[in-house]
Amino acid sequence: MQKGNIGVTTENIFPVIKKFLYSDHEIFLREMVSNAVDATQKLKTLADKGEFKGELGDLTVRIAIDEAAGTITISDRGIGMTEEEIDKYINQIAFSGVNDFLEKYKDNANNIIGHFGLGFYSSFMVSKKVEIVTRSHKDGAKAVKWSCDGSPAYEIDDAEKEDRGSDIILYIDDDCKEFLEKSKIEELLNKYCKFLPVPVAFGKKTEWKDGKQVDTDEDNIINNVEPLWTKAPSTLKDEDYKSFYRTLYPMQDEPMFWIHLNVDYPFNLTGILYFPRIKSNIDLQRNKIQLYCNQVFVTDQVEGIVPEFLTLLHGVIDSPDIPLNVSRSYLQSDRDVKKISTYITKKVSDRLQSIFKEDRKGYEEKWDDLKLFINYGMLSEESFYDRAKDFALMKDSEGKYFTFDEYRTLIKDNQTDKDGQLVYLYSTDKEEQYSYIESAKAKGYSVMMLDGQLDVPVVSMLEQKLEKSRFTRVDSDIIDRIIAKEDIKKSELNDDERDNLSDVFRSQMPQLPKSEFYVEVQSLGETGSPVVITQNEYMRRMKDMSRFQAGMNFYAQMPDSYNLILNSDHPLIKKVVDDCAANTAEALKPIVSELKGQEARRAALNQSQGKKKPEEITQEEKDDLQNTEKAITEQKDKKKAVLTDYAKGNSIVHQLIDLALLQNGMLKGASLDAFLKRSIELIK
Numbered sequence: 001m002q003k004g005n006i007g008v009t010t011e012n013i014f015p016v017i018k019k020f021l022y023s024d025h026e027i028f029l030r031e032m033v034s035n036a037v038d039a040t041q042k043l044k045t046l047a048d049k050g051e052f053k054g055e056l057g058d059l060t061v062r063i064a065i066d067e068a069a070g071t072i073t074i075s076d077r078g079i080g081m082t083e084e085e086i087d088k089y090i091n092q093i094a095f096s097g098v099n100d101f102l103e104k105y106k107d108n109a110n111n112i113i114g115h116f117g118l119g120f121y122s123s124f125m126v127s128k129k130v131e132i133v134t135r136s137h138k139d140g141a142k143a144v145k146w147s148c149d150g151s152p153a154y155e156i157d158d159a160e161k162e163d164r165g166s167d168i169i170l171y172i173d174d175d176c177k178e179f180l181e182k183s184k185i186e187e188l189l190n191k192y193c194k195f196l197p198v199p200v201a202f203g204k205k206t207e208w209k210d211g212k213q214v215d216t217d218e219d220n221i222i223n224n225v226e227p228l229w230t231k232a233p234s235t236l237k238d239e240d241y242k243s244f245y246r247t248l249y250p251m252q253d254e255p256m257f258w259i260h261l262n263v264d265y266p267f268n269l270t271g272i273l274y275f276p277r278i279k280s281n282i283d284l285q286r287n288k289i290q291l292y293c294n295q296v297f298v299t300d301q302v303e304g305i306v307p308e309f310l311t312l313l314h315g316v317i318d319s320p321d322i323p324l325n326v327s328r329s330y331l332q333s334d335r336d337v338k339k340i341s342t343y344i345t346k347k348v349s350d351r352l353q354s355i356f357k358e359d360r361k362g363y364e365e366k367w368d369d370l371k372l373f374i375n376y377g378m379l380s381e382e383s384f385y386d387r388a389k390d391f392a393l394m395k396d397s398e399g400k401y402f403t404f405d406e407y408r409t410l411i412k413d414n415q416t417d418k419d420g421q422l423v424y425l426y427s428t429d430k431e432e433q434y435s436y437i438e439s440a441k442a443k444g445y446s447v448m449m450l451d452g453q454l455d456v457p458v459v460s461m462l463e464q465k466l467e468k469s470r471f472t473r474v475d476s477d478i479i480d481r482i483i484a485k486e487d488i489k490k491s492e493l494n495d496d497e498r499d500n501l502s503d504v505f506r507s508q509m510p511q512l513p514k515s516e517f518y519v520e521v522q523s524l525g526e527t528g529s530p531v532v533i534t535q536n537e538y539m540r541r542m543k544d545m546s547r548f549q550a551g552m553n554f555y556a557q558m559p560d561s562y563n564l565i566l567n568s569d570h571p572l573i574k575k576v577v578d579d580c581a582a583n584t585a586e587a588l589k590p591i592v593s594e595l596k597g598q599e600a601r602r603a604a605l606n607q608s609q610g611k612k613k614p615e616e617i618t619q620e621e622k623d624d625l626q627n628t629e630k631a632i633t634e635q636k637d638k639k640k641a642v643l644t645d646y647a648k649g650n651s652i653v654h655q656l657i658d659l660a661l662l663q664n665g666m667l668k669g670a671s672l673d674a675f676l677k678r679s680i681e682l683i684k
């Protein structure tokens, strides 16, 4: 018997490891099983090379729980270890690894990420004692038993073992008893070992006999040794991919399409990425890609390894070349990881491009489910935008699809304004903005539908990318001003008429919560609507953007700002102007004449005082100006009162305001009720 001390300086290292890796105790099983698989693969390689001449036999790796003894045993029939090898690989190398590990992380325990390749060591996270009973595959090798109780002391002794290979026996700690439960081990095997390349058996298959569940002779193999991504794409059918997808994500809808990744230079990577239908909420889709290293599950958190937008995809990536025992911030700057990320991005865009080219119709049908993914990609990865701009689509209000170039060609001649800017008209809601879309279409313009979750930032991005182009929502102004072709005709009304008309309508606008209305008079032609509500593009967009970007809270607080545009060419508006003049002229006459007088006085005072230096102006003169101002305000208020009084009784004014509000879905509550009653009165 040999006794020794493992070359560890820290007195008792295991409690430290346990504490550090508390949350990830479960990876011990992955590490033990993959060591057993490695040992088996090594033996197969030796046999292939003719260096091992014995019978390979059954190579199944077995996992057994002995509840009474409180142990889990992982057994393999792989290469096994001689006493020297134990000394070299377990005592020296493995344990010196722990030193490095502690050295690296002693100041920064938080840096330890779950999938640090702790290897054999991780067994001590859950065990009070670990034994290795092993016999090397080499001719005449003797079986040895190594054991260690968690202090840096180990024992090594002769042992009885018929068969080659290793049994790793873990004496599970009292505070880790959960790992002695069958269901827990099943869960872990299913998570980490589902696709290991060597059969892994956990107990026997069971069957129902005489009302009881009993073991059969057949091994309960928990893994698929040849998962789909390891096979040659040419041998696979669509159904194979779909059924593999179902085994990975039993609850998900069928994927739209997939990419089989397969590279061996300059790095090794295989995998299958699936495009799920992404309907509306991108956050629900994340963390579905599983990362494997030689068929061992590592993580489903792949940020840092693939560009963020690709985390919306599903599937598996398997690469031995992704350095997993480093922190995430390191991963992002690692050159190999960057290459992998670039490769995957390129593959994804190539695939989309080829589907687009080969089956435009099918691609268009999938567009609505694909759009969020592609938009996200274009917004977050410049290199993806450069490719995606050729197969990203724009949809018009008729449901027709165009590439960016096609759409530009479509609207170029008709939708360029007098300043040479190309105006892209869009709608975010076909129903709500129906009449605005109609008036744009009446001009022969095309309106795009931008109603997706990311369309607000996409519009800003496109405005930066596309030259001399502007995006404007159809209801942001009257169409002739959105795409101004020539200077707009001035209203025929004189200043007084215009002011009075504005006052009449303004006085009757209902107070809407968080909304602000500016009243404007415009000449929109006899056939145009009498009253139109528009919403300023800039303000609306700033508010929309504030939902996506921090630091724009200021805009989020602002009220919505609308314009109420009165069409001075419309017969009904003309009627209001004439009727107002007829009914208020008498009352307004003295007020207006007084107002004009005061205004003239103010102008004169301003002029004379303007010539003097401030210190030369007397108190008397100052008071005079102030009193004049006051008188003006007074007269204006009087005038407003007369107009308001008049407007109150004018059902055309009320009806026109309400119709405009109704058109925008803003007529609600008491105002809606009043409108309905008034309408019925009018019909009577």
Ligand SMILES: Nc1ncnc2c1ncn2[C@@H]1O[C@H](COP(=O)(O)OP(=O)(O)OP(=O)(O)O)[C@@H](O)[C@H]1O
Binding pocket: 031, 035, 036, 039, 076, 078, 079, 080, 081, 089, 090, 094, 117, 118, 119, 120, 121, 166
């Ligand atoms: N079941 C086994 N059969 C034969 N050799 C084993 C077995 N388990 C461990 N070993 C030997 O012990 C060594 C150390 O194992 P450990 O798991 O700590 O590191 P590793 O497998 O080399 O690397 P990793 O950190 O990726 O797990 C292995 O390289 C191997 O030589």
